[in-house]
Amino acid sequence: MFVTCLVDLMRPSVGFAALRLLARAGAEVVVPDGQTCCGQPAYNSGDMKNARKLAQNVIEAFADFDHVVAPSGSCAGQIVHHYPKLFADDPDWRSKAEDLATRTFELTAYLVEHLDLNDSGAVFHGSATYHDSCAGLRELGIKKQPRHLLATVDGLILNELEESEACCGFGGLFSIKYPDVSGAIVDKKADRVEKAEADLLLGGDLGCLMNMSGKLRRRGSGVRVFHVAEVLANMTDGPAIGEDVDA
Amino acid sequence: MSQDPHCHDFQKGAKKALDDERLQTLLGRTLENGFQKKRLQGMARLPEYDRLRDQARDLKNHVLDHLDMYLARFETEVMKAGGHVHWASDAAEAREIIVEICRKAGAKTVSKGKSMIAEEIGLNDHLIANAITPVETDLGEYIIQLRNEPPSHIIAPAFHISKEQVAETFLESHPHLDPARDLSEPTALLSEARGELREKFLRADVGITGANILVAETGTAMIVTNEGNGDLTQNLPPVHIALTSIEKVVPTLEDATLILRLLARTATGQEQSVYNTFFTGAKRPSDIDGPEQFHVVLLDNGRSELLGSEFRDILRCIRCGACINHCPVYGVTSGHAYGWVYPGPMGSVLTPYFVGIEEAHPLPGASTFCGRCEEVCPVRIPLPQLLRSWRVRAFERKLPGGASGVVQRIALGGWAMLARRPWLYRPAMSLGVGLLHKLAGGRGAFRRLIGAGGWTKARDLPAPQGGTFQSRYRKGER
Numbered sequence: 001m002f003v004t005c006l007v008d009l010m011r012p013s014v015g016f017a018a019l020r021l022l023a024r025a026g027a028e029v030v031v032p033d034g035q036t037c038c039g040q041p042a043y044n045s046g047d048m049k050n051a052r053k054l055a056q057n058v059i060e061a062f063a064d065f066d067h068v069v070a071p072s073g074s075c076a077g078q079i080v081h082h083y084p085k086l087f088a089d090d091p092d093w094r095s096k097a098e099d100l101a102t103r104t105f106e107l108t109a110y111l112v113e114h115l116d117l118n119d120s121g122a123v124f125h126g127s128a129t130y131h132d133s134c135a136g137l138r139e140l141g142i143k144k145q146p147r148h149l150l151a152t153v154d155g156l157i158l159n160e161l162e163e164s165e166a167c168c169g170f171g172g173l174f175s176i177k178y179p180d181v182s183g184a185i186v187d188k189k190a191d192r193v194e195k196a197e198a199d200l201l202l203g204g205d206l207g208c209l210m211n212m213s214g215k216l217r218r219r220g221s222g223v224r225v226f227h228v229a230e231v232l233a234n235m236t237d238g239p240a241i242g243e244d245v246d247a
Numbered sequence: 248m249s250q251d252p253h254c255h256d257f258q259k260g261a262k263k264a265l266d267d268e269r270l271q272t273l274l275g276r277t278l279e280n281g282f283q284k285k286r287l288q289g290m291a292r293l294p295e296y297d298r299l300r301d302q303a304r305d306l307k308n309h310v311l312d313h314l315d316m317y318l319a320r321f322e323t324e325v326m327k328a329g330g331h332v333h334w335a336s337d338a339a340e341a342r343e344i345i346v347e348i349c350r351k352a353g354a355k356t357v358s359k360g361k362s363m364i365a366e367e368i369g370l371n372d373h374l375i376a377n378a379i380t381p382v383e384t385d386l387g388e389y390i391i392q393l394r395n396e397p398p399s400h401i402i403a404p405a406f407h408i409s410k411e412q413v414a415e416t417f418l419e420s421h422p423h424l425d426p427a428r429d430l431s432e433p434t435a436l437l438s439e440a441r442g443e444l445r446e447k448f449l450r451a452d453v454g455i456t457g458a459n460i461l462v463a464e465t466g467t468a469m470i471v472t473n474e475g476n477g478d479l480t481q482n483l484p485p486v487h488i489a490l491t492s493i494e495k496v497v498p499t500l501e502d503a504t505l506i507l508r509l510l511a512r513t514a515t516g517q518e519q520s521v522y523n524t525f526f527t528g529a530k531r532p533s534d535i536d537g538p539e540q541f542h543v544v545l546l547d548n549g550r551s552e553l554l555g556s557e558f559r560d561i562l563r564c565i566r567c568g569a570c571i572n573h574c575p576v577y578g579v580t581s582g583h584a585y586g587w588v589y590p591g592p593m594g595s596v597l598t599p600y601f602v603g604i605e606e607a608h609p610l611p612g613a614s615t616f617c618g619r620c621e622e623v624c625p626v627r628i629p630l631p632q633l634l635r636s637w638r639v640r641a642f643e644r645k646l647p648g649g650a651s652g653v654v655q656r657i658a659l660g661g662w663a664m665l666a667r668r669p670w671l672y673r674p675a676m677s678l679g680v681g682l683l684h685k686l687a688g689g690r691g692a693f694r695r696l697i698g699a700g701g702w703t704k705a706r707d708l709p710a711p712q713g714g715t716f717q718s719r720y721r722k723g724e725r
Contacts, residue, residue, distance in 0.1 A: 005666070008715050009676055009679075009711060009716075011712050012714060016724065019725060031720055033717070036672050039663070039666070042659055042662075042663050044616060045659055046635065046639040046643070047660075050660065054663060054667060057666070057667055134615070134616070135616075138622055139618065165619075166575060167615045169575060171615025174612070175701070177701065178258065179702065179704040180258070180261060181265070181613065182615075183704065185575045185576070186705065188275075188578075210708075214702070214707040215706040215707075218694075218706050218707050239691055242709035243692075244691045
């Protein structure tokens, strides 16, 4: 499993949720030590030299596995679509990147399409709404898979989010470089989340979820934000993203 | 009105737009509830829409591969039809050619159909400087001309202005009309503009339009409008100039229909624009109307250089505005923030090319890379990839702001340095995460945090949960 740097550093519970789901679906999972970050911040900032080095690091860390699964459409999309492009002029690394690309999957897609998981076994009594994160949606076609799995959560009602495919304004470093613009975009998203009148806001990418939960919290909204894997793995007992420990 | 570039002020322009509540309401109404919904409805009525997009992409690529050949054929056919073709390598040359044609015609007034190329070359200012009065006849262009503003969108140039503001503008600009007249309804505004413009159409010595498509096999310049003002601009004055850029050419009339099936549908959800005008040559002896002279000004302005660059795909653009209408950044900043003629994703690819990446460096960074622009593009231009190519150039040139400020370079470089060395990264991150976790106490998020000012300006920063996944996993946690 590719843990992704945000999950590793900010919210390990998403990683453990993914582990449990993969195990439940019958996969034997290893988390290699050599992995760090997929290199997206460098790649999207135009720093191709560092992007290539970080990609090589990931390619090597996962050289020996049949499949690589990440609880993030964005990081999986980076490996699947952008790693091969990074090595367009380097046949040796390009073939390694292409090989890794064919073996890499986003978590919910892998659970549904490769492991045929049809029952999460989770329970949540309440309503949830789902944000389709951009990279997962448009680069990997993640849309039905998380909804298919959420439908197996006992007691959970899905209230579809208006404009669920509209960007939340995170965009990696964009959210830091253009705080006013990003803030206005996530404000619109928060309006719609509140309009959906759900207990939970779910998504498949921690970056977007941190962005939206940060905005919802700033607005004093009561909507709780979780990674979809946490709900599917029955891990909604602890604090949601951005929620106080004693909440 | 043409614009001097002020793209380096994108952040400032964006802030101004964000603070303008009226504009924010207009943006939401026009984009999400207008253009976006109408495009979806338009697509639903054409099941083969996606197939047509592939065909259009292939057609445009084919044309770009043989651009010289199709342009030469186009020129031959225009001449056969009694017209003239003028090749302009840059904006200055195009302006001169047009002023010269106007001079020869003894023109005092020119009527204009909407043309983004005219904006690109700053034509109006140049005409005025040569004692020629340009009158915009597209309603949106007419409104912004009266207000002395540049367009804020490529197909809806005045959509940043409310109907109440238009009424104010008309009251000021049409002092010969009854000041107590009722301009509260859009129809009243429309008929007033129509009345004012009618006289101007008749008085114009030269008519200047853009062209959406050039047809090589017939020497035809084709335009789409919804108001019919293009027809009047082309037909009434004794001289017609079609001002257009070289990448608009397609081989045949049938190819033109392929573009037409996509253009209006993608832009506004219409099956077709209200007027699709195919204009070939000057008035023939048997014609009852039409101009005595027909001129085509073919502008290169760097496009042949673009053709040989990594940005080549942007030359497929048919100017439908879909990427603009669906861009979350444009959706809150509107067009003027981008600081030059072409806004939104297509503009952020084109503008650095015209005004230089040194001036335009904030634009390629002003994208979340959400990919919706590419998803809606009718000719499948990989816009995020092209924007990323500009970011690479900005990074290489160490340009400030945008994607590659000094602090950001250091932070990125430091991050990459650590992330490449897991043995160093792990303890460093564990330490950092531990500190942040402690600093947060029991709070789930930071309202303010030193070094995270950009983030916390707009939102709280969720605090780390405590311990890294890797360290907890290595300790046996599952």
